[in-house]
Amino acid sequence: MTKYFNYIVFISLLSIFIVFNINDKISTNIQSILPNSENKEILQEFVKFDLNKKILVAVKGTNRESFKKLQTIEKEFSRINGIKIAKLSKNKKFLEYQKQYQFYIDDIDKKRLENIDVKDALFLLYTNILNSFITPTIDKQDPLSLLKKHKVNLNIKNGKLLLDGYGYLSIFTIDNEQKSLHDYESIYDKIQQVESQYNDVKSFSTIYYFVENSRYIKADASRIVYVATFVLVILYLFLLRNLKLLINTLLTLGISAILSTILLILFYDEISVFVLVFGISISTIAIDYMFHHYFHKSYEEDKGFNKDVFIGFFTTFSVFFIFNFVDFLLIKQIAQFAMISLLSSYLIFAFIYPKITFLQNSFSIKVKNLTFINTKYLFVISILLVVYSVQNLTFNFDVQSLDYDNKELKVKEHFFKERLAKKTQEVFIIKAKNINQLINYNERIRKIDIDMSSSLNSLISKEQFFNKQQELDSLSFGMLKRNIELFSAEMGFKQNTFSSAYNTNEIAPKYTYEMLHEFGIPIQKYKDDYISVVYISKNKIKDILQFDFVYSINMKNIFEKSLQEDVNKMIIYGLFCLVFIIAIIFYHSRTNLLYSLTFLVLPSAFILCYLSFIDVNILHIFMFFILLAISIDYAVYSNNHNIFTRKAILFSALSSFAGFGVLIFSSTSSLYSIGSVASLGIIAILILILFTKVKNES
């Protein structure tokens, strides 16, 4: 029965994974790895706003053919389930409201009011009506045009929006029911299918980032897992030539990865695909434990408890345990994944495999000792390099630098933003306890940035209403109204035509959440508060961000500070790990202290030297300390100097490279960061294994 342990457990766990649809809880969204905070929650709320659910479609040219092409595309797009065309119509209820409160929303031209000759003004209106081709629309509440109207200049031709310097533009809205990545993928695929049939058609939506990045990251992760598995298979089949061991090891690694995923899902709503890839890579460290047992014939003879392997496992496990206290969600989850994975693998390799039994096949790899580097010199040079490099490190605290850099889509986004004149403004969230406060906050921003745009600009708070009422009461509308009545009748206007002119006796508007939704104003409930969006001029952002009710949705701005704090914490935890590692070295390798310490300083020198040339991110730092923990395993094993150990170490290093090193083939920044640090560290370890000699080695 024990012989089939791996098969039984693997199938059981895989069944749980499939039955409970765990795969759906693996997220490719960068947000899933970010530290939990109010900012992150607000960012998640922001995504729900309709403005993030638009699809822009542009057709080159403004001639008849282009117009016809756009109409055909619109018809085809309208057949796609989950999206509908956004018409250029104005919201009727919002228009009625604006009409009712126009004297409170718009400003009165006081200069014109003071100097106006009602008779002349009405005569001008009268002749305009008579001479115009089509009777112009007259605002009966403001026949003398005393209100300064805010004009919204839309670039329109033939009822279609125009994209500056390109052609026609059409906007589609994604239904609110379309929320999942699966929904977005379905919409994206259908759009691409239509788009590919036409030339000179471009489309863009923020959901494209979700779909394209997710697909890219998934493909990238799969590619890495395949390459790593392929390298491991080669290693086993051609060098070890032990198929049974290969199958069992792959099953054990599978068990540890699935178990870690299932347990993490129990604690978190979702885990990032990055956690999974890093976790699986880190799991390959566990192969070391198998190699040591295997080469020491623990799987064919009763060799008892292997203390060296345990110390190696304990060191690595403890380092991950320390990093488990870091707030940065990605690192916390990787650390927890690694702890579960390493523990389960270690237990299986150390206690189940001896019962399954695996016989060593003879193979003719000779691990020659090519000693020609003096450890002392290596140690000193490494220390000097470490000291020099540390002084030249520069950090990058932009979380987006960890995500997949979708350059092609960024170019497309820039193309639309530039032509929609959005490049001078940036979107922000404002939060308030109630709607009235939200309007007041919007007004405070407008006082600083008069060019800001927001749907809230057309709303008036209670305070604004009463102030405006006082102002209107002080104006001499009474006389004006009498004169309008008198002269309009004289000129031939219909009786009582202007009876509603300059009537400003309104009651303060009462806004409700539902009412604002009906008006089409972007507003969301967030806990007990309300949030809305405002577009702020880029040159005013610094001033506006001083308000505590303004929230940036720029990931760099939001997470820069917390990431900086996390990096500092990480370094402290890392140094703590270092002390722990050194303590282990002192405990275990007192006789070969310098040799063991070189396993710390040479990989450090290699990695830090490389990092001094690039912008260092949090994952570089994390991986740096993890690699030291792994490296010290090799120091521990190397002290047990015999040919079996040397073989085991060499194979361990190669398998670790298969696990980690392949990450350098990734184009996703975060995966590449881990891969580069790991590869350099493993190269340093290999140099130490192959070219140095333990002091008292036989």
Next chain:
Amino acid sequence: MFRLFFFIALFFTFSNGTIIYFEEEKYIEVMDNSIRKKGTLEFKDNKIILQYDNSKRILIYEDDSLSIQIDDEIQEINLESQIALKMVFLLIESIQKNDFLILQEYFTINKKNKATLLFPNKSLENYIESVEFRKTEILEYLTIIMTNGNKTTIREIND
């Protein structure tokens, strides 16, 4: 030489454009009164040029924009704030060319007997109530009823 140049210029002027004479009758709600005017509509090089009899004002509609010329002075009009005016020119252009592709963007088009009825889509329903026209050899009538009660009818007439 001058005479030859003059005749060539005259030839091109008349060969490129079509001129129709029209009568406009509009009911003005704020005056509760109707007025009638006559004028010409000239279709030339994708332009529509409108001029009332005995008036110096010339309205030039081209490529979705309108300008008013009085003597040498030209004034650009923002048609986005004068939806009715924009629609009338679009209607005239579409009827003249017998091409209703762009009109479909704004109206639902129905045929009733020999007349064509147009009902505004959502973007126009706050301004225009309905449009009706009948065209045979000539534009027999084009009537636009606005939501504010104004009504305008244009008929092509013999000069």
